[in-house]
Every structure is written in C-alpha cells, then in structure tokens.
Amino acid sequence: MGLTLEACILILKEHHLLKSSAIQDNLSQKFTSATYDSRKVAENGIFFCKGAKFRPIYLQMAKNNGATVYVSEQPYAEGNGMHALIVRNIRKAMSLLAAAFYDYPQDDLFVVAYTGTKGKTTSAYFTRGILNPVTNNRTAMFSTVERVVGPKPEEQFLSDLTTPESLDLFHDMRQAVDNGMTHLVMEVSSQAYKKNRVFGLTYDVGFFLNITPDHIGPNEHPTFADYLHCKLQLLVNARKCVINAETDYFQEVYAAATTTTSPDSIYLFASADYQAPAGIDIDFRFASQEADLAKSRFKLEAGTLKAEQLKITGEYELELIGDYNESNACAAIIGAGLAGATYPDTAKGIANVQIPGRMEKLDVPNHGRVYVDYAHNYASMVALLSFFKKEYHQPHIIVVVGSPGDKGVSRREGFAKALNQLAQRAFITNDDPGFEEPQDIADQIIAGIDPNKVEVTVELDRAKAIELAIKESQPGDIVVLAGKGSDAEQKVRGVNTPWPTDMVVAKDVVAKLRG
Numbered sequence: 358m359g360l361t362l363e364a365c366i367l368i369l370k371e372h373h374l375l376k377s378s379a380i381q382d383n384l385s386q387k388f389t390s391a392t393y394d395s396r397k398v399a400e401n402g403i404f405f406c407k408g409a410k411f412r413p414i415y416l417q418m419a420k421n422n423g424a425t426v427y428v429s430e431q432p433y434a435e436g437n438g439m440h441a442l443i444v445r446n447i448r449k450a451m452s453l454l455a456a457a458f459y460d461y462p463q464d465d466l467f468v469v470a471y472t473g474t475k476g477k478t479t480s481a482y483f484t485r486g487i488l489n490p491v492t493n494n495r496t497a498m499f500s501t502v503e504r505v506v507g508p509k510p511e512e513q514f515l516s517d518l519t520t521p522e523s524l525d526l527f528h529d530m531r532q533a534v535d536n537g538m539t540h541l542v543m544e545v546s547s548q549a550y551k552k553n554r555v556f557g558l559t560y561d562v563g564f565f566l567n568i569t570p571d572h573i574g575p576n577e578h579p580t581f582a583d584y585l586h587c588k589l590q591l592l593v594n595a596r597k598c599v600i601n602a603e604t605d606y607f608q609e610v611y612a613a614a615t616t617t618t619s620p621d622s623i624y625l626f627a628s629a630d631y632q633a634p635a636g637i638d639i640d641f642r643f644a645s646q647e648a649d650l651a652k653s654r655f656k657l658e659a660g661t662l663k664a665e666q667l668k669i670t671g672e673y674e675l676e677l678i679g680d681y682n683e684s685n686a687c688a689a690i691i692g693a694g695l696a697g698a699t700y701p702d703t704a705k706g707i708a709n710v711q712i713p714g715r716m717e718k719l720d721v722p723n724h725g726r727v728y729v730d731y732a733h734n735y736a737s738m739v740a741l742l743s744f745f746k747k748e749y750h751q752p753h754i755i756v757v758v759g760s761p762g763d764k765g766v767s768r769r770e771g772f773a774k775a776l777n778q779l780a781q782r783a784f785i786t787n788d789d790p791g792f793e794e795p796q797d798i799a800d801q802i803i804a805g806i807d808p809n810k811v812e813v814t815v816e817l818d819r820a821k822a823i824e825l826a827i828k829e830s831q832p833g834d835i836v837v838l839a840g841k842g843s844d845a846e847q848k849v850r851g852v853n854t855p856w857p858t859d860m861v862v863a864k865d866v867v868a869k870l871r872g
C-alpha cells in the first residue's frame with residue numbers, strides 16, 4: 358500500500374484533472390497513508406480537502422498530524438510547506454488516487470454491482486446467499502445494512518452509507534482481498550455517482566433494477582433527469598449488464614448499456630407475461646407459481662441461447678415473502694450465474710435468505726400481526742401494502758410511518774398517496790427528521806391524506822406510535838412499521854441518536870401486553 362508523488366501526478370494528468378502542482382523536493386517520495394479526515398491523518402500521509410463543510414483549519418491540523426501532501430481544488434496558505442496537487446475535481450481525483458493507493462483491489466475480485474430505486478439490498482443479499490457457499494465463504498458485500506470484508510464475524514460491520522466514500526470503498530476492497538475474498542456484491546447509489554465515489558471503477562456485472570422518482574431535493578438530485586443520469590452511469594461502467602426489462606425508461610436504460618457494452622453481453626429479464634417492445638429479446642423470464650405468506654415459488658426460464666449457457670434455469674423457492682422479491686431474486690440468480698454458479702446451487706443458496714428489516718414478522722396475541730419493513734417511498738409502500746391486501750384478503754391495515762428530513766421530500770406526498778390507496782389507519786411519526794421540524798414533516802404527509810379513507814393520528818415519539826398501533830390492532834389486522842427496517846439510529850439535528858430498532862420496540866410492547 359502506498360503511492361509515489363510521481364505516480365499521483367501521472368494519474369491526474371492522464372485524466373486531465375491536474376490544474377497545478379507545488380512539489381517541495383523529490384518526486385519519488387512515497388506516502389503511506391491516505392485520508393480526507395484530519396483527525397485520522399498518520400505520518401507521511403496524503404490529505405484530501407473535500408466536502409461541503411471543509412474548513413482550511415482541517416488542512417492545518419492534517420499538516421500538524423503528519424500529512425506531507427494535500428490534494429485540493431484550490432491552494433491554501435495552511436498547506437504551505439506541503440506538496441500540493443491542485444485538481445479540477447477533488448472527488449474524481451480522490452477516487453482515482455484511492456484505487457491506485459490500494460493497488461487496484463477490484464482486479465482481484467469478481468464484482469457484481471446493483472443500482473435501482475428499490476431492491477438493491479435485497480438482490481445483494483440474495484446474490485451473496487447463493488455465492489457464499491459456492492465460493493467457500495469468500496463473497497464480500499457492501500450494502501446499506503452491513504459491509505462484509507472477510508469470512509470472520511469481526512470482519513462484518515454496520516454500514517453508514519449505501520456506497521462509501523471512494524477512499525473507504527477501495528480501503529475495504531483491499532481488506533476483502535487481503536482476507537481472501539474472491540467475489541464482491543455491492544450496492545451503488547445514485548449519490549455514489551453524483552459524488553464520484555466510484556469514479557473509475559469498472560464492475561464485472563452491473564444491474565439496473567428499476568427507477569421511480571425518489572432522492573430528489575436540494576441535498577440529493579435537483580431533478581429526476583439527474584437521478585436517472587446518475588443511475589445509468591453504472592451500466593456504462595460494467596463489462597456485462599443485466600437490466601430489468603420492465604423498468605420505467607427501459608429504452609434510455611438499454612441505450613446507456615449499449616454505449617459501452619455489446620448486446621451479446623447485455624442480459625434482460627422480465628416476468629413471464631411481460632410483452633417486450635418489438636425487437637427486444639428477453640433472456641430470462643420468471644413465472645410466478647405461488648407468492649403467498651409462507652413462501653414464493655417461481656420458475657426461471659431461458660429465452661435465448663446466451664441465457665441457456667448460464668445453466669441457471671429451474672424451480673426456485675424463497676423464504677423472503679413479497680411478490681416483488683421474485684424480480685429481485687431473478688436478478689440475483691443471473692448475477693450469481695454470471696459469477697459461475699449453476700443450478701441447483703443457485704436454488705439451494707437463495708431459498709433461506711433473510712434480510713434484516715425486510716418483511717420481519719411478529720404475531721401479537723389477541724392483536725394483529727406486525728411486519729417491520731424498509732418500504733420508504735411511494736413505489737415500495739404500494740408494492741408492500743398491495744401484497745398484504747392480496748394475501749390477507751382485504752385486511753384492516755394500520756401503518757406507522759414517518760419521512761426523513763433534509764432529503765427525499767417527494768416521499769411525503771408519496772406516503773399519503775399510498776396510504777389513501779391501501780391503508781385504513783395511519784400513525785404519522787418520526788423517521789430521521791434531521792434538521793427539519795418533525796411536526797412540519799408530519800403536516801406535509803397529512804396534507805395529502807384523505808380523512809375519509811384513512812384515520813390519522815400524529816405521534817412524533819416513534820416508540821409511542823408503535824405501541825398505540827399495536828394496542829389498537831385487532832386479531833386479523835396487519836400493523837406495518839414502515840421505513841426504518843433494521844436501522845438502529847434516529848438522525849436528529851446532526852446527531853445519530855440510538856434507536857433500539859422497530860422490531861425490538863414492537864417486542865417490548867408485546868412483553869408489556871403479556872404483563
């Protein structure tokens with residue numbers, strides 16, 4: 358691990374990123390640590406000045422702590438006496454230099470990457486579920502929930518971001534390789550492209566699952582077009598592409614894939630009865646046989662010669678219920694197939710996969726059945742509630758939900774719309790209010806709810822809201838604790854306050870009810 362100043366300059370020049378440089382002495386000096394956080398600088402380090410809240414004082418601190426080189430979009434007096442690399446785009450520069458600093462760990466991993474508005478985490482867990490036994494426990498995973506960089510329990514930890522900052526990403530990839538991992542399944546958020554966290558990274562297989570309006574607002578994407586553009590970048594950076602042919606904007610998505618990938622290396626999947634546009638051959642189709650409250654069963658069929666060659670067709674069962682998970686599973690099976698897995702290993706591996714915070718169930722004696730689920734926008738809430746409506750034959754649905762502050766503002770209207778369509782009762786509560794007023798967020802959700810269709814209570818204390826919902830429920834009712842999944846924090850005014858998780862709170866309520 359390490360990089361010389363000379364190598365840095367060459368890489369930056371090659372990508373037309375170097376504006377100017379100020380080199381103090383010898384170019385062959387090798388630095389041995391790299392960070393963007395002055396509090397983590399080690400001796401002989403390179404320091405990246407990046408971020409909305411960056412202050413020049415951090416560079417001063419970094420210098421005091423042993424940094425000898427800084428990379429920045431502008432020169433700072435605080436960096437006098439250090440080598441300076443002034444670049445056109447700090448995040449692009451950081452990503453390229455991070456890959457080089459950690460000696461291109463992606464070259465030693467088979468990387469399967471997922472993007473999409475919904476289903477990334479689920480598909481990533483499904484893929485790892487198949488590949489882990491096939492690779493002898495050597496499949497790493499970078500997901501919204503956790504990051505797995507090795508086979509030992511201490512090599513698995515909770516994630517902060519869906520896709521980490523480039524420097525952290527390549528660091529964790531290097532650890533995975535050094536821990537003997539051979540495969541990596543990762544989620545790539547649209548923010549990862551917006552913020553150049555994966556700039557220069559190429560995947561062996563890149564997936565486009567779906568797109569619906571989300572993550573649009575002042576702190577994320579200015580427009581839907583920008584959101585779509587960022588997501589499409591994954592396909593441009595993948596050697597093989599897999600696309601859900603049923604996604605909205607399919608033509609744009611397919612066109613993006615073909616800009617860098619030959620149609621021979623693009624795989625399309627869809628449900629059995631989907632009518633494909635003229636001239637489009639669907640490689641894989643999944644035919645649902647049963648998607649009930651116990652299991653999903655479906656058949657995967659190949660529609661083209663290249664699909665047949667993967668040897669992954671056959672009957673499949675999923676323990677993770679929710680009919681939409683058949684589409685996620687289909688993606689994961691193709692991903693694992695392209696990584697070398699074949700049937701029946703693919704069927705064995707996926708059958709019992711469970712995912713923290715997705716479709717977790719709790720029966721409450723003398724009350725309803727509780728589900729904790731990470732549904733947190735219009736599309737996922739509709740998919741979830743529609744599944745319950747169908748499987749439980751028009752149950753009374755009680756939903757506990759809130760919407761985060763500072764991001765995804767369209768979710769507020771989306772929740773109201775989904776509740777109007779499918780729920781009878783709602784408790785509007787807190788979910789990471791951030792720097793916004795919780796009551797304002799609740800008011801914005803309520804503004805869209807039709808009181809003739811849904812009875813609403815606002816209870817901003819999430820634990821109390823969960824308790825009220827469960828206590829009120831009758832046998833046969835469905836109580837949905839939506840939006841937080843297995844999240845163990847509430848983000849309030851810049852502070853990540855511990856949250857026991859929705860399921861733990863629900864279990865406490867049940868314990869109290871039992872007396």
Ligand SMILES: CC(=O)N[C@H]1[C@@H](OP(=O)(O)OP(=O)(O)OC[C@H]2O[C@@H](n3ccc(=O)[nH]c3=O)[C@H](O)[C@@H]2O)O[C@H](CO)[C@@H](O)[C@@H]1O[C@H](C)C(=O)N[C@@H](C)C(=O)N[C@H](CCC(=O)O)C(=O)O
Nearest residue numbers: 393394395407408409410411415518519520546547548552
């Ligand atoms: C917009 C964005 O990319 N934000 C991320 C980014 O912030 P930033 O680069 O602006 O940095 P900053 O937090 O303003 O801090 C300024 C800099 O000063 C440094 N610093 C700070 C203090 C100090 O004493 N010394 C010091 O050097 C910090 O290390 C940092 O580099 O870098 C931070 C880590 O350095 C991240 O925590 C932060 O994620 C924000 C909080 C976040 O939550 N982003 C969300 C929207 C996100 O990316 N979500 C997607 C999923 C959404 C989707 O599905 O699309 C994700 O991939 O997780």
Ligand SMILES: Nc1ncnc2c1ncn2[C@@H]1O[C@H](COP(=O)(O)OP(=O)(O)OP(=O)(O)O)[C@@H](O)[C@H]1O
Nearest residue numbers: 474475476477478479501681730731732737740741
């Ligand atoms: N294919 C799908 N279509 C619609 N809704 C889905 C689909 N897959 C999952 N969901 C719903 O979305 C929720 C989140 O799923 P998952 O975590 O897999 O998505 P994600 O893309 O990782 O989401 P995020 O980017 O918000 O972390 C699930 O709990 C479920 O309610």
